[in-house]
Amino acid sequence: MGIERGQYVQGPRIIQYAYQHRPTLGIERGAENGKLKPLNLPVAIFHFQAQCMNYTLPELMVAAAAREIRDGEIIFVGTRLPLLAFALAKKTHAPRAIGFFESGIIRDTPAQEVLYTMGDSPNILGAIQCGSTLDLMGMMQRGWVDAGFIGGAEIDKYGNLNTSYIGGKPHSDHPNPDFTRLPGSGGACDIAALARRLLIIMPHEKRRFKNRVDYITSPGYGTGGNWRETVGLPRGGPGAVITTRGILRFDPVTKEMYLASNHPGIPVEEILANTGWDLKVASDLKETPPPTREELNFIRAYDPTGFWTRG
């Protein structure tokens, strides 16, 4: 057990998503509330393209993650897929978003080349500020950061994340092969504690989606309700969890995670079977929209070797 890049998604999985069996999808989309809306042209074009579109699961996740970023927001960008999601959002619907990178970088344009770490040289060229970690963390503590993006190894039904000790923190310093030591918080705990909204990207497997995590590296909604307020956290909490199987959100009152959309081709039953608690499903469950041609073109041009999106 352990978290490897290669395990980030399991197996080769290029999803063939064909719309052939749903020729009237454009109409259906506009048919909410029983009213037919006229099919507008861009949507029609999109669906025509979608008929012959292949994409990988990481590509779908990057596109879904990018859509969580709103134009003009300040985003605390975590490492790995969030690096791509931020760049994609900047190139598509959120051109005025600003990115904070915990090493001390602030950018208002995407880096010109794909990043393997936020410290890569292309992330510094053209930045609007290069400074210290403390300054950026301080601004986030002050309330400047609208949303932060992190990954996770384990999550529970209130969105608490563990990236430290699988099996729980041992009580002594004696080595204990019964647990797995993961790398730790990095900036994840800070982003989870202080950003106005937390966005999470992670694999959806039963062993990772637990009723209760063994160790809280990054606080979600604790035990639910107004827990964050009671422990002294100033704001925030998870807004969305983008997984390899769907997108999950949180009940505004109980703060319990629920399934908001399933990815194309992934049955709800499969998601429930891969969740370690009795996952609630939205009454208006949707299907995660696949990446558009424009999104795919950008992702593939940005990650030409497919390191992040074809691994």
Next chain:
Amino acid sequence: MNRKILSMQEAIARFVRDGMSIVAGTALESLIPFSAGHEIIRQGRRDLTLIGPISDILFDLLIGAGCVRKVVAAWVGNVMMGSGYNFRRAVEEGIPHPIDVEDHSNFTIALALHAAALGVPYLPTKTALGSDLPVNHPGMKEIGCPFTGEKLLAVQAIHPDIAIIQVQRCDPEGNAHIWGNTGITGDAARASRSLILVTEEIVSPDIIRSDPNRTLIPGFLVSAVVEEPWGAHPSPVQGYYNRDHGFYKDYHEETKTLEGFQKWLNRWVKGVETRHSYLQLLGEERIQELKVKKEALSAPANFGY
């Protein structure tokens, strides 16, 4: 000759002793002083406490080589690839020997060093509240604000014995220019009792004084200056060389087993005497590939009056 300027061997021999606490890798993924780490391994230091934010593979390497007794860090692993196998082996199996870990976040480690740099015993924050980081942590304690009563986390100051910091350029006194992200470097320099500066090049004091805003470390903080071109490889140094992604990937693959790590260590650290021979091993072709391809000079700032 300025008496601060030393070879890497001399600087490590003189300033790094068994049992010391060392802060390193302070700019996060860039400017990591790998050449200093390699020399510490070659000189066989033991029982070190390593302090830092993420350290990329530097801490993993020192742990695997048996130099480390304790880690005080936010993250230990291989940023691009994931787990650090030596860190895992040490914590999970006690190989090559058990280590203590004090978990921080990037913000709390920055605050701990900032407190030391300011000369105060702790600083309050709202991060990590509700997380398990402060549970049984000797350097974190929940407190009430003396003015408003609200819950705060007190993060105790950390005073490392020594900081090892990689920079682009400095003068012979160690007045140092850094550009790009600085992470927690400024606070680490001011928090520590001594400081080894590893520089890509030593330049004249006039160059430093031509742009004093770019000076992150004033020379009076510096104990030793080591001129070591490519001292940060495989991490990047803006304006000098790029990150060697393949090196991190290979490290990840080759250190999965203990035997693999020993082979890696013998090849890249124990089998070379100096940075010069390390670079020969790396090969001219790879070095050319990593060099900066296209200059991007900043506009000059007018300091005249």
